[in-house]
Amino acid sequence: MIENARSLNIAASVILLAGMLYILGPLYLTLATASQSYEFLLRNGLAWYPGDQFFNNAARIFTETRIPIQMLNSLAVAFSLAIATCILSFLSAYAIVYFRIRWAGVAFALILATIMLPVDIRVITTYQVASNVFSPVNALLYVTGLNGLIAKAFGAPVQLELSVLNTHFGLIAPLVAHGTGTFLFRQFFLTLPKDLFKAARMDGAGPVRFMFDILLPLSRTSFAALFVLTFLSGWTQYLWPLVASSTPDMQTAVVGLARLLPDSDGEVPDFPMIMAGAVIVSLVPLLMIALLQRYLVQGLVLSEK
């Protein structure tokens, strides 16, 4: 429905403006505060106009905090997450769409269910597993009674231990298991002509060859879109890195930013420096979107070229 009433236009504009203020206001506050000195903050509170101290504050982020190394962590986590998610999603969608698997429907439903179960919901159990990746195996051995037999035969039950907490792998792995990518690729594959696979078989290409020669080149834009989305979500993850990493050198930049707030009460936080840090940490995803936004749109509308 398209309405042309003038009063409606004005009302819509007002709502839009309010929304923009709501989003841009805090952003402006961040930038303004980041460019003021700590002394200014102590005297006046949060800044409503910009100052000239931004590069000072930014330099202090690099010299006085662990943010630089934490940004490297973030980069490693976001990159690995994006790449691992792309590969896993592509392969699982390929299997679901192109092969006659008996339980394909059930498998796809389970994969979709992970979209409704983000890390934030399953954080406690995920933590338990991350603290000992063999805990499900141990539990299975106990429940099935196998461990009783093993204890009788060898004198002691099996109890495997391997913690991935506070490692990069531990930061990444639980986030990879997410169905959005599989869904994205599945939808894309379904838009391709059904006979493509058969044509490739007639041409002598097996499933692997078909995947590399035909499916992969066609999926370029979907890959780019998924890569950007996952990279962003990996970069901005807060809860899981907070829980899974215990030393500052293993934490990600977003967690590191939060940790810049002083632990003791009464002390005024160095907001100009923290805000400068926030600006610096935001630059990477901003750059990412700026460079790849074309693919982001193309990939999400699911059309070739």
Place this chain on the structure above:
Amino acid sequence: MNAIDTAIRAAAASITVKDLTKAYDPQTVVIPPMDVELKAGEFTVVLGPSGCGKSTLLQMIAGLERVSSGKILIGTREVQDLEPKHRGCAMVFQNYALYPHMTVFENMAYSLKVSGTPKAERAERVAAVARMLGLADYLHRKPGQLSGGQRQRVAIGRAIVREPAVLLFDEPLSNLDAQLRHDMRVELADLHRRIGATTVFVTHDQVEAMTLADRILILNKGRIEQFDTPKAIYHNPASVFVAKFIGAPPMNILPVTGDGAALRLADGQVVANASLTGTYQLGIRPEDIVVDGKANGHAVRAALRFREDLGSHSVLAADLGGSIVRIATPFGSDIADRLELDLNFPTSRLHLFDAATGRAIPGAFGAQ
């Protein structure tokens, strides 16, 4: 004739199908046991309504569907358990199934690349096929930049560049508009005359079947209704199904009863003399009905319902004893505006079918 023509002619092999069946489960039998032999170099059209199993048959020959039981021989080689690439078949798909990200050249050369043909030979063979199909100027375009007919030609080129023993077409013309379909039909017939590949062409369009085929294989619910030349199928249909499927408008089928001396319509009018008793189905083609003629002395009276002028001729629909008969007559005849018609069914043009099985009864009116 250049090198690729001779190579394909030499590679052409016969297809023999023995006791072939296909069933997805015991309840859904797509193809009951089938035996058929397609000769080397022959253009066979597999014709049938949708769901008759014609595509399944084609895909089993190609190796894209597993056979439930039975054998498929290409030449003298049993192929039913081989991978598609080892069967020597090439296929043209309904929606072309070209690789969208590859150029025309890459599309046609892909099978050669997969089979490890040296680069120079690949280029040479693709160039020869492209010349033959008039695609030489388009080799560097992508399929998205081509028209429907050009894409179709690329798909054909991709199939014949491998010099296959058997060329399979899965309703390749159904995506084209009427004019282009006609042009492609002519092109395909011409191509087959030049390269002489064993061709199996699946379609539900009887015009394609009549114009392209050396022999037509008519399928109904997976069973072979008739396998013969287009001419034989048109003039001597083996069953009511074939009679109704071939020809536009289709053959008229009327229920008749024989009293030992004559065949009578449902309303008692005598349509022909015959020493038959019992109920039958009588078939006559619309163009064989004579209006106001005295061909066998038995004129039957029918009420004209409507007429369609097609320019070259008119099609009349008339009510004859409760069933509608269609009559094709030359345009401009004065019979069109009359309400009552006297129709004559020349005995030599009549086809008689068994009422229960629908199979033709040859020789019912003497020599056919």
